[in-house]
Amino acid sequence: xxxxxxxxxxxxxxxxxxxxxxxxxxxxxxxxxxxxxxxxxxxxxxxxxxxxxxxxxxxxxxxxxxxxxxxxxxxxxxxxxxxxxxxxxxxxxxxxxxxx
Amino acid sequence: xxxxxxxxxxxxxxxxxxxxxxxxxxxxxxxxxxxxxxxxxxxxxxxxxxxxxxxxxxxxxxxxxxxxxxxxxxxxxxxxxxxxxxxxxxxxxxxxxxxxxxxxxxxxxxxxxxxxxxxxxxxxxxxxxxxxxxxxxxxxxxxxxxxxxxxxxxxxxxxxxxxxxxxxxxxxxxxxxxxxxxxxxxxxxxxxxxxxxxxxxxxxxxxxxxxxxxxxxxxxxxxxxxxxxxxxxxxxxxxxxxxxxxxxxxxxxxxxxxxxxxxxxxxxxxxxxxxxxxxxxxxxxxxxxxxxxxxxxxxxxxxxxxxxxxxxxxxxxxxxxxxxxxxxxxxxxxxxxxxxxxxxxxxxxxxxxxxxxxxxxxxxxxxxxxxxxxxxxxxxxxxxxxxxxxxxxxxxxxxxxxxxxxxxxxxxxxxxxxxxxxxxxxxxxxxxxxxxxxxxxxxxxxxxxxxxxxxxxxxxxxxxxxxxxxxxxxxxxx
Numbered sequence: 001x002x003x004x005x006x007x008x009x010x011x012x013x014x015x016x017x018x019x020x021x022x023x024x025x026x027x028x029x030x031x032x033x034x035x036x037x038x039x040x041x042x043x044x045x046x047x048x049x050x051x052x053x054x055x056x057x058x059x060x061x062x063x064x065x066x067x068x069x070x071x072x073x074x075x076x077x078x079x080x081x082x083x084x085x086x087x088x089x090x091x092x093x094x095x096x097x098x099x100x
Numbered sequence: 101x102x103x104x105x106x107x108x109x110x111x112x113x114x115x116x117x118x119x120x121x122x123x124x125x126x127x128x129x130x131x132x133x134x135x136x137x138x139x140x141x142x143x144x145x146x147x148x149x150x151x152x153x154x155x156x157x158x159x160x161x162x163x164x165x166x167x168x169x170x171x172x173x174x175x176x177x178x179x180x181x182x183x184x185x186x187x188x189x190x191x192x193x194x195x196x197x198x199x200x201x202x203x204x205x206x207x208x209x210x211x212x213x214x215x216x217x218x219x220x221x222x223x224x225x226x227x228x229x230x231x232x233x234x235x236x237x238x239x240x241x242x243x244x245x246x247x248x249x250x251x252x253x254x255x256x257x258x259x260x261x262x263x264x265x266x267x268x269x270x271x272x273x274x275x276x277x278x279x280x281x282x283x284x285x286x287x288x289x290x291x292x293x294x295x296x297x298x299x300x301x302x303x304x305x306x307x308x309x310x311x312x313x314x315x316x317x318x319x320x321x322x323x324x325x326x327x328x329x330x331x332x333x334x335x336x337x338x339x340x341x342x343x344x345x346x347x348x349x350x351x352x353x354x355x356x357x358x359x360x361x362x363x364x365x366x367x368x369x370x371x372x373x374x375x376x377x378x379x380x381x382x383x384x385x386x387x388x389x390x391x392x393x394x395x396x397x398x399x400x401x402x403x404x405x406x407x408x409x410x411x412x413x414x415x416x417x418x419x420x421x422x423x424x425x426x427x428x429x430x431x432x433x434x435x436x437x438x439x440x441x442x443x444x445x446x447x448x449x450x451x452x453x454x455x456x457x458x459x460x461x462x463x464x465x466x467x468x469x470x471x472x473x474x475x476x477x478x479x480x481x482x483x484x485x486x487x488x489x490x491x492x493x494x495x496x497x498x499x500x501x502x503x504x505x506x507x508x509x510x511x512x513x514x515x516x517x518x519x520x521x522x523x524x525x526x527x528x529x530x531x532x533x534x535x536x537x538x539x540x541x542x543x544x545x546x547x548x549x550x551x552x553x554x555x556x557x558x559x560x561x562x563x564x565x566x567x568x569x570x571x572x573x574x575x576x577x578x
Contacts, residue, residue: 004340005337011342011346012349015333019351020357022131022354028463031358031365032196032464033136034130034136034358035321035325035355035358037126037130037143038355039204041127041147041329042332042348043207044147044150045332046180046210047341047344048336048338048339049210050158050173051154052214053172053173053217054173055168055221056169056221066169066172067213068213068214069172069173071206071210073176073180073181073183075180075203076180077180077185078183078184078202078203080143080144084137084140084144086193
């Protein structure tokens with residue numbers, strides 16, 4: 001196991017623990033937005049698509065890489081916009097609750 | 101990234117680290133109602149940092165690397181970005197679950213393609229564990245999410261499709277996947293073997309989700325969401341990019357936890373969701389038969405009520421608990437329901453909404469839908485808060501909900517929803533059920549609540565029926 005891989009495994013294992021800890025107690029109300037929010041965060045896969053497309057040197061690889069960038073960008077942008085739309089209404093609900 | 105760049109070589113990893121920190125804080129905020137929106141914005145800010153860093157690295161880099169396709173990269177981001185943003189802006193709140201499924205599928209597909217492109221690019225005969233993992237899990241997530249999308253959108257039957265043959269095919273496919281993995285890891289097989297692996301994983305994703313009923317789709321989407329996270333982490337290993345490893349792993353871990361929480365809210369285990377085929381035809385018949393036996397006789401009759409009579413009944417009560425379900429949401433009845441509730445509240449009726457954890461199609465979905473109609477937050481009650489109230493309440497008004505008020509969940513071990521916590525609507529003095537027809541609900545089983553002597557059935561689509569109720573209330577008040 002080389003040093004780079006070892007460092008990456010460190011990062012991976014620590015991130016598993018952080019991932020579990022960070023959302024310990026989520027009220028049911030927030031399950032849907034949280035699912036959508038985490039969905040947006042893995043939209044970072046778009047950047048992986050960018051990196052493989054940047055090194056693609058054959059037509060097949062270029063088109064597959066292009067497809068991965070488009071799919072990743074849909075995941076990323078769509079994910080954040082949809083989550084914001086949901087959470088925007090939650091804020092409205094609370095405001096409505098306070099008014100009444 | 102290399103040493104000849106000097107300070108910039110340090111700057112890029114630091115920028116990724118900032119992104120990762122923002123994702124963690126964002127996730128933390130997302131799990132608290134008051135700060136959830138900021139959480140999402142913080143995560144988006146982190147994503148902006150990571151994006152700028154990656155794009156900059158394509159132009160600012162050492163002399164020993166060559167990058168191509170800059171135009172296609174920018175074009176692809178713009179195309180996907182516009183498609184995603186427009187779709188996300190236009191989608192109706194009721195269609196949120198399938199939207200998340202669709203977006204999640206995109207992410208999974210992207211991860212699978214990245215692993216494939218990287219494998220073909222290197223042109224080796226054997227594949228690393230990370231490359232194969234990213235390809236398999238990403239592909240399963242892609243095709244599984246697309247089936248989930250199809251089921252929720254009504255393109256594929258929502259019924260759980262199960263058969264003995266299908267289980268055998270699944271097992272064979274799984275063994276085939278293992279064999280391919282072994283071959284690619286040790287013997288080598290090059291592009292043909294890797295592309296077969298991709299195809300087999302896609303087929304496995306379809307076969308994994310097809311046998312699962314529509315009611316369980318939220319759990320499946322949540323599980324596939326964490327799958328995509330892990331696939332993204334694997335691509336991070338493939339590309340030696342810590343930002344991808346951290347973000348993917350965060351989502352993989354938190355998504356797994358969220359999936360378990362959702363299962364708990366439905367009182368099911370993940371294994372039960374994935375393999376039991378709840379909502380299949382056979383089980384539905386068994387459930388209905390058990391229900392009939394439980395009711396103590398074959399002759400089951402329902403009492404129908406007209407909107408006018410229901411209006412008279414409602415104008416003479418002190419307390420009302422509304423139990424909204426997905427049927428209310430599809431009929432877009434939330435606004436008129438609120439109008440009715442406001443009207444009753446003005447006449448001094450104590451109005452509460454009982455929100456079941458899995459009302460709607462995803463946990464928390466109903467809260468979003470009611471919020472959209474400006475229903476005040478303090479009128480919403482969750483299961484534990486509202487259940488003791490039903491006994492004291494004059495009328496429980498059930499609008500388009502079914503399985504969440506089915507008393508069979510309490511005692512009927514043969515019922516597929518046995519053990520799921522339900523709203524005790526049957527304990528109210530009177531029950532009015534607004535429903536389109538006697539068709540069974542999401543889980544595909546009959547509901548004995550409709551045959552309860554205290555129950556009145558008001559047939560019609562939720563919006564039309566409640567509108568008539570509002571008119572009847574106005575007439576009764578005049």
